[in-house]
Amino acid sequence: MEHNREVEIDGNSNPIQISRLALDIGGSLIKLVFFSRNSGDDEDPPKDLVGVSSGVNGRLHFAKFETAKINDCLQFISANKLLLGGGFQHQENCTNDRSFIKATGGGAYKFSELFKEKLGISLEKEDEMDCLVTGANFLLKAVNQEAFTYLNGSKEFVQIDHNDLYPYLLVNIGSGVSMIKVDGDGKFERVSGTSVGGGTFWGLGKLLTKSQSFDELLELSHRGDNRAIDTLVGDIYGGMDYLKIGLSSTTIASSFGKATSHNKQLEDYKPEDISRSLLRMISNNIGQISYLNALRFGLKRIIFGGFFIRSHSYTMDTIAVAVHFWSKGEAKAMFLRHEGFLGALGAFMSYETHSLDDLVVNQVMPLPVNASLGTDTNYDPLKGDLNGTESIQCSVYRA
Ligand SMILES: Nc1ncnc2c1ncn2[C@@H]1O[C@H](COP(=O)(O)OP(=O)(O)O)[C@@H](O)[C@H]1O
Ligand SMILES: CC(C)(COP(=O)(O)O)[C@@H](O)C(=O)NCCC(=O)O
Known part of the structure; x- marks a missing residue:
């Protein structure tokens, strides 16, 4: 099982101290975000950060499971003791169990009883659209080298000016597609959506090509030629x-x-040609509907998230070309490295509004990981497909 392994830290076998776990249980995939505190080192906050006293260094970890294999996810949470820890506490041996975890997505409702039964935990539900927007804003503002454009096979990271971020159109391509006009932190409106999304590609592709996994279907598309069909x-x-x-x-x-x-x-027809044609059709269609919605509200920036994209070059290229073509170069498509984790990050951030409002997440930097979740230490953000196996270094400050 791809992610069903125990979490290691920093290349040695000490158990990591987990604080905070949040989930996004979608129609296709379950996304997990959790924070592990680095052993022993509290730090002084940067001088320009007013109103905070001490900080905690750690890592944000990302993992995903197919929703259909939810028992693997429950087993992962249990095996890695992700329910231990009570927030960003300073005690060395923090072992108080949580009685709830933050969760978003339809599965937070659908599987509520299962979590209670199997893990004895309640899911505190957060609105999916709220979480997507919070997650996207957090990534755009706090994570260096997060957003990029993709044209003619080349990625270019976009330096985000915090004062010039809004408004933008957030297009989340999950099983279905939501289009959200974002005007600020917590200020947004879901302006459109389409049921022709990631689930459509995977569902139709599976029927037409007999692919056994999403990755196999995507791999087929690499070799296909859509002109045959x-x-x-x-x-x-x-x-x-x-x-x-x-x-x-x-x-x-x-x-x-x-x-x-x-x-x-x-x-x-060759399965690879069918896969290519399907991927192109769906990506093109989403790019076009996105552009039309950006046009409705005069938005120049369209930011795409959701696990359908999977940092796949042909998908991004098709979407970017569609936006460029229809807008005659006026609007720009942007993609996110943590594309699939917007909702989970939003749920993770939502702890603050309840029990942890004295904390500020700051100084988030993408770093190659040591051994967390078995990540590739040679991770290159320019090439990488963040597949739920990376973590990022961050500091959290206490007011
Ligand atoms: N390993 C995978 N298994 C299934 N679908 C995947 C996988 N990786 C990417 N996908 C694509 O991502 C989509 C789900 O994206 P996601 O953002 O997680 O949405 P949801 O919240 O609806 O699960 C799927 O419909 C499929 O197109
Ligand atoms: C219902 C959903 C918000 C659920 O989110 P998902 O699990 O697909 O990420 C999404 O599938 C969606 O926006 N569907 C499009 C529905 C429509 O506007 O026609």
């Missing part, structure tokens, strides 16, 4: 462009259009 403008116009309305001969005129051919069956 999509009808291009050139197929209709005898190889010519239709420049009068701005369409080149290579533009897709009709996704899956060639599949209408009477003398071909599903078996006559």
Whole structure:
């Protein structure tokens, strides 16, 4: 099982001290975020941080499980004693069990009883849209090298000016898609959504290609050629462009259009071509709907999150090109390194408004990890697909 291993620390076998665990239980995946305190070292806060006294150094960890395999997730929480710890406390041996954990997503309702029964814990529910926005704002403001653009195969990190962050359109591509106009911290409106999202790609792709996993389906798309199954403008116009309305001969005129051919069956198409065509169709469609919503509200920045993206170059390229094409270069698509963890991070941050409001999360830096969750120490943020196996260094300050 991909993530079902015990948490190690800093390359040795001391158990880590976990404070705070939050969950986002979605239609497809369960996302976990938890904080582990570095052993022994409290620190003085930076001089420019007013109103705080001492700090705690630690790491934020990320993990994910398929929702259908929720028992693996329960086992992971239990095996790693993630329910121990009572917030960011300074005592060395903090062992008081929590009676609740913060959780968001539909599964926080659906699986509430299961958590109670198997782990003896209540799920304190946080609104999913609230959490997505809080998570996105947190990442954009606090994490260095978080947001990037993707065009023609190259990533470029965007330096976020905190005074010029809002408004933006947040598009979360999970099982379904939510589009949220964000105007500030806690100030947002869900302006649109579409049911044609990540679940559609995975569901249709599984039926059409017999892929056994999402990763296999994505891998197939790398090798595919969508022209075998999509009808291009050139197929209709005898190889010519239709420049009068701005369409080149290579533009897709009709996704899956060639599949209408009477003398071909599903078996006559290669799974990799089907996967590629499907990925392109769904990414393109989401890019276009996003642009139309950005246009409705005059938004220039569209920030995409959700695990559908999986830092996959072809997905990001298709979305970015769609936004660029439809907006004639006016709007910009941006992606996030922690794309899939917005909701879980938002739930994690929501502890503050209740029992931990004297704490400020600050100085978050992406760092290669030591041994936490078996992460690759050569992690390169420029190349990386953050797959729920990285952690980031952070400090938390106490007022
Ligand atoms: N390992 C995986 N298993 C299933 N789906 C995955 C996986 N990795 C990425 N995905 C994609 O991510 C989508 C779920 O994204 P996510 O943001 O976690 O949404 P949700 O909250 O609905 O679970 C899936 O519908 C699928 O397209
Ligand atoms: C219902 C949801 C918010 C659930 O979130 P998810 O688990 O898909 O991340 C999402 O699937 C969604 O916004 N669906 C689109 C529904 C619509 O606007 O048509």
